[in-house]
Amino acid sequence: MKSFRWRTSVLAFAVCVMVFVPTAAQSQEREEDTVIAASLTAMLRASRTVVSRHQALINDPAIGDKGLTGKKVLAEALVVYQETTRTDPKSIASGSRHGRLFRAQQEAIVEVIDANQASINQAGVGFKGFIPSTFARLLNEAFAKRTGSEAIVKVTAPEALIRNRKSRPDDWEAAIIRDKLLRPDWPKGQMVTELSASQGRSAFRFAAPEYYAPSCLSCHGAPKGQIDITGYPKEGASEGDLGGVISVTLFRR
Numbered sequence: 001m002k003s004f005r006w007r008t009s010v011l012a013f014a015v016c017v018m019v020f021v022p023t024a025a026q027s028q029e030r031e032e033d034t035v036i037a038a039s040l041t042a043m044l045r046a047s048r049t050v051v052s053r054h055q056a057l058i059n060d061p062a063i064g065d066k067g068l069t070g071k072k073v074l075a076e077a078l079v080v081y082q083e084t085t086r087t088d089p090k091s092i093a094s095g096s097r098h099g100r101l102f103r104a105q106q107e108a109i110v111e112v113i114d115a116n117q118a119s120i121n122q123a124g125v126g127f128k129g130f131i132p133s134t135f136a137r138l139l140n141e142a143f144a145k146r147t148g149s150e151a152i153v154k155v156t157a158p159e160a161l162i163r164n165r166k167s168r169p170d171d172w173e174a175a176i177i178r179d180k181l182l183r184p185d186w187p188k189g190q191m192v193t194e195l196s197a198s199q200g201r202s203a204f205r206f207a208a209p210e211y212y213a214p215s216c217l218s219c220h221g222a223p224k225g226q227i228d229i230t231g232y233p234k235e236g237a238s239e240g241d242l243g244g245v246i247s248v249t250l251f252r253r
C-alpha cells in the first residue's frame with residue numbers, strides 16, 4: 001500500500017512536470033524565436049531609419065535620379081543594424097531559420113525601394129508620400145508574400161491611432177496594447193513575448209512598443225484633427241506617447 005501511494009505520487013509529480021515545465025527543446029525554441037523576432041524588428045527599424053535619413057533628398061523637387069536604389073538602402077540598413085544590435089549580419093548562418101527569414105526581409109527591402117524608383121525620382125514634385133511609415137508597411141507586405149505561412153512582421157498601433165485599416169491590431173495585439181504597453185507603469189521600451197495562436201495556428205508572438213519622437217509630431221502631433229502633409233488628420237499626440245507596436249508572429253509547424 002505504501003509503495004503504491006509512493007508510485008502514485010511520483011507519477012502525479014511526473015505528469016505535473018510534463019504539463020507545466022517546458023522541455024529543454026521548448027525553451028530553446030522559444031529563445032531562438034525571441035532572437036529572430038528581435039532581429040527582424042531591428043532590421044525593420046534600421047531600414048526605416050535609412051529612408052528617414054534620405055527624406056530631404058526624396059522630397060527634393062530639383063533632383064531627378066537620386067541614386068537611392070534598393071541595393072544602396074539595404075547596404076546602409078545593414079550598417080545601422082550592426083551598429084544597433086552589435087551583431088555582424090554575416091554571422092547569422094544563412095541555412096538557419098533566422099538566416100532564411102533575415103534574407104527574405106532583405107530581399108523585400110530591395111524590392112520595395114526598387115519598385116518605387118519612378119516616384120522617388122520624379123522631378124518637379126516635392127513631397128511624394130514616400131515616408132518611413134509607408135515604406136515599413138510595404139516592406140512588411142513584401143516580406144509576408146515570401147514567408148507568410150512561417151512569419152509575419154507588422155507595424156500596428158493602439159486602435160484609436162490607426163490611420164491605415166490594414167494596420168489594425170488583431171485581438172492579441174489589442175489586448176497586449178491595452179493590458180500591458182499602455183499601462184502607465186509599463187517599463188519604457190519593454191517588449192512582450194508569448195506563445196499564443198494566430199489565424200488558428202499555434203504561434204510565438206512578439207510585440208515591441210514604439211514611442212513618438214519630436215520628428216513624428218509634424219504628422220501625428222497637435223493640433224488634433226488638423227490635416228497633415230500626407231492628407232490624414234493629426235492624432236494630437238505628444239512626444240513619448242505610445243505611437244505604435246512592431247508585432248512579429250512566428251508560426252509553429
Ligand code: HEC
Nearest residue numbers: 133134137156157161162163164167212216219230243244
Ligand atoms: C510625414 C508624416 C508622418 C510622419 C513624420 C510620421 N508618420 Fe506615422 N504615419 C503616417 C502615415 C501617412 C501613415 C499611414 C502609412 C501607410 O499605411 O501607408 C502612418 C502610419 C504610422 C503607423 C502605423 C499604424 C497606422 O496608423 O496606420 C505608426 C505606428 C506610425 N505611423 C508611427 C509613427 C512614428 C513613431 C513616427 C516618428 C518616428 C511617425 N509615424 C512619423 C505619417 C507620418
